Amino acid sequence: MYLNTRFVIILFYLILINLFVFFIRYADYVDSLFCFNCAENDLLYTEFDYVIVGCGSAGALVAQRLAKDKNVKILILEAGKQGSALLDIPSMGLLLxxxxxxxxxVTAPQTTSCFALDNNASHWPMGKIVGGTSMLNNMVYVRGHPEDFRQWFINRSNYDFMTDVLPYFEKLENDVHDDDLSGSMYLSDLVFKSSLPDLILKAGKELNFGISDVTNCKQGFGMPKVNMKQGKRWTSSHHLLKVKNRNVFLRTNRVAEKVLFRQNFEAYGVQYSHLGKSYSVKASRGIILSAGVIGTPKILLLSGIGPKTHLDKINIATKVNLPVGDNLQDHITTGLDLILLNQTLGIGIEQMLSPYSVFEYFWYGTGPWTTGGCEVLAFVYTDSTDVNRDTQPDLQFMVMPLGINEDTGVHLRHLMGISDYTWNNYFGYLNQTKAMTILPILLHPKSRGIVRLRDANVNSPPIIDPRYLTEQADIEVLLKGINLIKKLINTRSMQKLGAKLNTNIFPGCENFKFDSKAYWECYVRHLTITSYHPVGTCKMGHEQDVSAVVNYDFQVKGTNNLYVVDASVMPTITSGNVNGAVMMLAEMASDIIRSKDFFSRKKCSVIEIFVANDFC
Incomplete structure (x- = not known):
């Protein structure tokens, strides 16, 4: 009887998924039809002060801050479309x-990892929508560890976290009130949680991990803050749209192709495409690229800014020889469906499809539809000889109450690209067994990848090669993470759920003894999963740093009026989810760009020496 009921639920789930995808594609088609009547005249004959490419976490926030000067006109070019209230449902992010x-x-085939994925390639979803990837993510907000930022600014004199970085986080988090729209981001506790968090926190205590401040990535276990307002997903673009600045012009369905230069160094405009035609728009004060860790280097390379040897191969004239596309880093993880349970945790497909869950969300803004998936975070430093809780962690755990087998493989596994062979010979064996997920996440990978152009065609997808697990040190940290998961499973708290290790042999690792180090290394190299946090392809650094693309003023080296503000400027990846650090950088960059513009155009009066002004 249970199997028949479960089959009906899964069938209903599959029908709803397909209806949702059909609705999205139909809405996209209808929107495109109406856009054939859209005119570009309002852009072609207007010179803006700033043109921002991308309306994601960074681009929307930079626009909002620059718009405080009512004398400037700002244009945002967004490649995607604007979403709807339906897409603000937190649990819908995964379905986008x-x-x-x-x-x-999709990345290039990997030679040292991802063996369990189709073509040995990792799927990298990134938002093509107003709000960017923050419309697809799990909404978890962390700052990062203070040591992360010291490493960024190690070559900058007089750097201090307390004065140079922390104030921007505080501004980001606290400058928001219902009656004050000058802020940036809403932070919320989890609105819905299963029965798992309380038990996991107790299990952590049994292993001598305390309840910690996970927002600052301190070692220990804790429940995360999320970017939600009244049960709805909230991004910096939501704030931008709600403020309705009259000097900000947002144009969607515009794909930036390249930056336009005078004398090969001074940026004055952007060439973009809309409905198959190319146009250009001018900016007098600056071009700001916030197209993301893949989009931004692609635009720079198409503009002739990048490694000369690469540009020569694809017949693009080099304007500035810089290491654009190098230094690619990502948080990687493993361990899907590694923990099996003998009971449910109060959330699953049945609960998500329940009419009461629908009622709860639309009437109260509560219930399982508000979940982003992650219910507990933990940060640890895996060197057992270091007992200092303030040490920068090298491993993160994301705890989720479900496994990927929850939908029996009809949808979720295809999003990750898990191969049919792997599914049928490992995950498929679980049948109706309940699973939960503790993902061990490598926080500071040694492996570095690249982004390159396939050719000079703007419509060709870029080559993304993260080169996962090319450094053995990355494997060692993940193996320590799996060992810690085994210890968590054996705590009294987790035994109340009947938690046990999935002992099915992973396909491709049959020649190794189960639970040996060699087996787990094989397992990790097969089941290599992105945490969707790539950064670093336009590294920020000192002007004399040959590995840097932008300087500490976020300006592309060797150019004028061209800035990059997004995750691509991170020299090294932060501890934990990166969206909070991206928005902090946007706050910092906005101040720098405004101050540079102020001092280039104005002089302080005598009275301003004594009376506070914006930058005097």
Whole structure:
């Protein structure tokens, strides 16, 4: 009887998924039809002060801050479309993958990892929508560890976290009130949680991990803050749209092709495409690229800014020889469905499809539809000889009450690209067994990848090669993470759920003894999963740093009036989810750009020496 009921639920789930995807694609098609009547005249004959490419976490926030000067005009070019209230439902973020709201990037085949994925390639969803990837993510907000930022600014004199970085986080988090729209981001506790968090926190205590401040990535276990307002997903673009600045012009369905230069160094405009035609728009004060860790280097390379040897191969004239596309880093993880349970945790497909869950969300803004998936975070430093809780962690755990087998493989596994062979010979064996997920996440990978152009055609997808697990040190940290998961499973708290290790042999690792180090290394190299946090392809650094693309003023080296503000400027990846750090950088960059513009155009009066002004 249970199997028949479960079959009906899964069938209903599959029908709803397909209806949702059909609705998204139909809405995209209808929107495109109406756009054939859209005119570009309002852009072609207007010179803006700033043109921002991308309306994601960084681009929307930079626009909002620059717009405080009512004398400037700002244009935002967004490649995607604007979403709807339906897409603000937190649990819908996952369903936007592999739709027109997703760039649907796929990496190059990996030679040392991802063996359990189709073509040995990792799927990298990234938002092609107003709000960017923050419309697809799990909404978890962390700052990062203070040591992360010291490493960024190690070559900058007089750097201090307390004065140079922390104030921007505080501004981001606290400058928001219902009656004050000058802020940036809403932070919320989890609105819905299963029965798992309380038990996991107790299990952590049994292993001598305390309840910690996970927002600052301190070692220990804790429940995360999320970017939600009244049960709805909230991004910096939501704030931008709600403020309705009259000097900000947002144009969607515009794909930036390249930056336009005078004398090969001074940026004065952007060439973009809309409905198959190319146009250009001018900016007098600056071009700001916030197209993301893949989009931004692609635009720079198409503009002739990048490694000369690469540009020569694809017949693009080099304007500035810089290491654009190098230094690619990502948080990687493993361990899907590694923990099996003998009971449910109060959330699953049945609860998500329940009419009461629908009522709860639309009437109260509560219930399982508000979940982003992650219910507990933990940060640890895996060197057992270091007992200092303030040490920068090298491993993160994301705890989720479900496994990927929850939908029996009809949808979720395709988003990750798990191969049929792997599914049928490992995950499929679980049948109706309940699973939960503790993902061990490598926080500071040694492996570095690249982004390159396939050719000079703007419509060709870029080559993304993260080169996962090319450094053995990365494997060692993940193996320590798996060992810690085994210890968590054996705590009294987790035994109340009947938690046990999945002992099915992973396909491809049959020649190794189960639970040996060699087996787990094989397992990790097969089941290598992105945490969707790539950064670093336009590294920020000192002007004399030959590995840097932008300087500490976020300006592309060797150019004028061209800035990059997004995750691509991170020299090294932060501890934990990166969206909070991206928005902090946007706050910092906005101040720098405004101050540079102020001092280039104005002089302080005598009275301003004594009376506070914006930058005097």
């Amino acid at each position: 993958q592999n739709t027109p709201y997703d760039w649907q990037y």
